[in-house]
Amino acid sequence: MGNEEAGGLIRSRIASANAPGCEFPLNNLPYGVFSVGDAPRCGVAIGDMILDLAACEAGGLVEAGGTFAAPELNGFMARRPAEWARMRAALTALLAEGEGPALPLVPMAAARLHLPIRVSEFTDFYASRHHAFNVGCLFRGPENALPPQWTHMPIGYNGRASSVVVSGTPIRRPMGQVRGEDGPVWGPCRRLDLELELGAIVGSDSRMGQRLGVDQAEEMIFGYVLLNDWSARDIQAWEYQPLGPFQSKALGTTISPWIVTRAALEPFRCAGPERTNPLLPYLRETRPGLYDLTLGWTMNGQRMAQTNYNVMYYSSAQQLAHHAVSGCPMRVGDLLGSGTISGPTRDQTGALLEMTQGGRNPVEVNGEVRTFIEDGDEIGLFAHAAGDGYRIGFGPCTGTILPAEE
Ligand code: CA
Numbered sequence: 413m414g415n416e417e418a419g420g421l422i423r424s425r426i427a428s429a430n431a432p433g434c435e436f437p438l439n440n441l442p443y444g445v446f447s448v449g450d451a452p453r454c455g456v457a458i459g460d461m462i463l464d465l466a467a468c469e470a471g472g473l474v475e476a477g478g479t480f481a482a483p484e485l486n487g488f489m490a491r492r493p494a495e496w497a498r499m500r501a502a503l504t505a506l507l508a509e510g511e512g513p514a515l516p517l518v519p520m521a522a523a524r525l526h527l528p529i530r531v532s533e534f535t536d537f538y539a540s541r542h543h544a545f546n547v548g549c550l551f552r553g554p555e556n557a558l559p560p561q562w563t564h565m566p567i568g569y570n571g572r573a574s575s576v577v578v579s580g581t582p583i584r585r586p587m588g589q590v591r592g593e594d595g596p597v598w599g600p601c602r603r604l605d606l607e608l609e610l611g612a613i614v615g616s617d618s619r620m621g622q623r624l625g626v627d628q629a630e631e632m633i634f635g636y637v638l639l640n641d642w643s644a645r646d647i648q649a650w651e652y653q654p655l656g657p658f659q660s661k662a663l664g665t666t667i668s669p670w671i672v673t674r675a676a677l678e679p680f681r682c683a684g685p686e687r688t689n690p691l692l693p694y695l696r697e698t699r700p701g702l703y704d705l706t707l708g709w710t711m712n713g714q715r716m717a718q719t720n721y722n723v724m725y726y727s728s729a730q731q732l733a734h735h736a737v738s739g740c741p742m743r744v745g746d747l748l749g750s751g752t753i754s755g756p757t758r759d760q761t762g763a764l765l766e767m768t769q770g771g772r773n774p775v776e777v778n779g780e781v782r783t784f785i786e787d788g789d790e791i792g793l794f795a796h797a798a799g800d801g802y803r804i805g806f807g808p809c810t811g812t813i814l815p816a817e818e
Contacts, residue, residue, distance in 0.1 A: 419679060421802040423509040428459030430509075435805020436460075436798065438507055441500060442670035442806070443485050443635070446523040452483035455809070457670055458507055460520050467516035474502050484530040485671065486750065489615035489634045490615045490744045491750035496615070496632055496634065500675050514582050525669035527578045528637070529745045530614060530659070534576055534665065535735060536609075536641055536657075536749035537568035539726040541685065543754035546766040551652060557619075563688050565695065566726040566734045568751075576665045576747060579638075579809045585787060585816040586663040588647040596650065600816035601663075603771065604785040607752040608709050608762030610721055611639035611667055614746035621739045625696050630729035632742065638668040638707075638793040638809035639721065639749050645765055645784065667747070667792070668809035676804050680797040682722050691730075693738060701727030707753055707795040711777045711785075719755040719762060737793035787815045 423430050436457040446455045446462050454468035465480035472479075476499060479487035489496070506512060521543040538544055541558070546760065548557030561567070577583075586606055589596040615634025618624060624632070641661060648660030675754040683700035690696075706720035726734075731748055752762040764784050768774055771783040785791065793809040 419800045422504065423712065424458060424507050425509055425512060426459040426507060428460055428461065431459070433803060434459055435807060436804065437802045438504060439799060439802050440504055440672065440676050440804045442672045442676070444482055444528045444670045445485065445526040446518065447526065448518055448523050452526045454480040454482065454485055454488060456503060457520065461517045462520050462523055463507065464516040464518055471516065473506060473513060474499065483526065485528050486530050486745045491581070492616065493631055496673070500673065525578060527576070528669055528671050530712065531573040531576045531747050532743040532745035534542055534571040534573045534747045534749070535568050536571050536661070537566050537726070537731050537751040539566055539724045539731065539751040540754045541725050542723065542756050543752040543762060543766065546754065550770045551649065551714040564691065568731065571665065572662060573747070576667060579666055579668050579811070581666065581811060582814045583642055583666070583811045584814045586644050586647065587816050588644060588659050589650055590646040591650040600818060601644040601647055602784070604813065605643045605645050606709060606785065606791045607641035607643055607717045607769070609639040609641055609752055610707065610750040611637045612732070612748040612750070613637065613671055614732065614742050614748065615744055617744055618736055618742045620741040622736065622741070623694065624733045624736045626695065626729045626733045629732035630701065632732065633674050633728055635671040635673040637671055638795055638806050640666040640791060640793055640809060640811060641749055642666070642811070647772060666809055666811045668806050670807045672804060672806055677703045677705070677797060679799060684722060684724055684727070694733060695730050697727065697730065701729050703797060705795055705797045707793070709792070710792040711782070712790055715779050716775070717759050717761050717767065719753055719760040721753060723755050724750060724753065763782045773779065785813055787813055789813050
């Protein structure tokens with residue numbers, strides 16, 4: 413039995429990958445796209461280094477049909493789940509402790525990280541009961557907070573792939589229409605917020621009209637990234653009914669550059685909260701579909717809240733199964749936002765809207781008062797799963813707000 417089955421750290425030839433607290437031990441092997449002043453290509457993070465997968469393939473160390481030379485992982489993902497598993501085994505062997513061939517490694521500090529995929533389409537869901545209830549109270553009052561269908565199906569909306577950016581990209585405060593005393597008022601958003609989410613990356617296509625079982629849907633998920641669904645709450649409040657989010661969610665969505673694979677998260681699989689009613693058969697899981705994954709966010713370096721992915725009412729696999737149920741085809745590179753991840757207490761909330769109760773109860777950040785995000789503020793997301801003697805990290809997912817262009 414190998415170390416992975418035993419649940420411990422798998423030791424690597426790369427010393428930094430064995431250091432306590434390292435986000436990228438050999439157990440992780442997240443995929444990304446990087447460059448060092450040259451053409452972006454695929455790599456895998458190991459300790460404080462990046463293994464250049466395009467160079468590995470050119471040197472005959474791995475075989476991926478030439479897909480690693482591309483500036484996106486879509487081509488590799490399209491090679492199907494059996495190839496994902498084969499590559500993980502090959503990379504684990506290549507990077508394992510002991511003697512081995514010379515490896516094309518790049519210090520992560522010297523690399524620029526790009527969007528890891530060409531985002532085909534972006535869908536965002538609404539799957540934390542605490543978040544749905546808290547936000548529902550603010551927009552609709554406590555009686556109508558949780559819509560009656562909410563415990564029966566994952567609710568979502570179709571977003572825009574074009575506004576997804578990689579960590580570190582500045583986000584411009586949007587201009588827009590907000591509710592005024594006598595109709596709409598034009599101006600910069602005054603209630604700019606974050607949403608702490610996990611993004612699932614679909615790595616397989618489905619046909620139009622093809623329904624997906626939850627297990628089948630899970631097999632299609634390549635991995636996960638951190639996702640900040642920036643939100644303009646004042647624009648949202650005016651446009652929200654009857655169709656839901658539109659310009660309030662179009663200012664940008666930030667994702668982390670490293671895709672943590674489903675395989676790396678497998679040891680952390682866990683069940684979610686108890687259900688209030690049975691689900692229809694097409695949404696039923698045959699095994700627990702969430703992960704014991706700590707997530708949180710910071711503002712200007714101060715830790716603001718921390719929660720866990722295990723609070724979610726629906727898994728990404730259930731969301732994907734529901735997404736396809738009426739015939740919608742899914743594509744390699746589709747991005748599914750989990751919905752804001754919030755626990756029951758204030759220090760577990762994944763958005764300022766909830767934390768400040770709609771702006772009524774400000775918070776202190778490094779001695780300054782905040783209700784929503786100010787120009788120049790930096791929001792960072794973080795996540796890790798804690799194994800026995802190792803951790804699976806996601807790397808940073810940050811964005812700084814630029815002033816509106818009036
Ligand atoms: Ca969202």
